[in-house]
Amino acid sequence: MRIVRLSRRQRLLASCAPIREELINDRSMRAAVFCARGSDEFAKQQSFDRAVAALVQSVPIPPEIGEWFSSESPIARPRLRWKKTAQNPAVLAIGIALAVIAGVFILHLFEHLHDFSGSETAQRLLTIASSTRSVLLDPVRTDAGALGDLFFMKHQLEHYDVPPEFADFHTLGCRVFDDDEGHRVAQIWVIEKRMQFFLFPAERNAKTGAAVEFSGWRYVEQEGWTGVVQERNGVCFMAALHGREKDLAPYVSKTKE
């Protein structure tokens, strides 16, 4: 004889277990039947109930009554309400998981909304800008626009020119160094708001080797520093300062006017 241990509630439910499996549409009842299924007592109960139900089904129904029941089920089952469906733990878990995935996706989308080719290098250079001290640079006092010739003559850096918007700013110093990826980077320190300029090669297409172009000025932020970047002739120029986008915007908008 197989004896299955059931909780009191499961015993109560198993005793009322519907005869047809289709009618077991309740989670607690399904669990109780599942647990009770192994017991001889429950097996006897089920075969007893099936036999009685089969006998009941054989009750003759007068034709004048039978014709009222044209459909197989005389009971209109209530539709599943969305509130009850939403309270189902499985649906709830799927909903939460989808919400988290959607949240991560949206966050990722917002993070990369303003990305452009070279934005990663620009962010790295902003980190360098935040840690650079003026003593690291060679003192040069001139207009920033004049340094393009110096970079070309001294370091053979072609098109490392400061755009007209920032060309008139007086410099404190400059240097040329190789970044982590071996790219030649020119760094200029100017008096105006202690801004720093960077000139570095634009990202290149891995297949064709051509510089990936983008138009206009693009902003990039990193650890309280903001940079505004422009690409021209395969070289990116970035003006960076410790502040926000609104501090740099006036310099860039000058040209538009």
Next chain:
Amino acid sequence: MLGDARKAQEVFQATLREATLRSANGETSSDPFWFFRDARWRCLEASEHGLQAEDVDLQKHDLSPSAPAQIERLDVNQLAIWISAAPEPQRTALAFFYLDEFNHREILSLAELRIGELSRLLADGRRQLQAWLDATLPQKEAK
């Protein structure tokens, strides 16, 4: 519920008339079990008249593995009379349960019972029916 086909037909027709009247007056119920509730109350009302079953403690036997064979030999009218003689609310519980159209929550709502009560009424009903089967169709005879 009534153990009498003629009375059952009268209850059915009365319920149908009531449903038609309500429908004509635009009073259709949103309760999907309205028909069964109404029929049940009419059955209870109808069974108050006429012969009444004696209030006795019926014997109870454990369910037997040969019970299905015993039930097969039973006449359907005998079963109907046996169920209709059960005291309320056991009669309602047995009738709705063996109609095999409702889940336990629906039976609880229709019979206005709690789960503990329904469980006890059904379990007692099975054991009482088994005792009656053993008395009327002994197992040896059933085999």
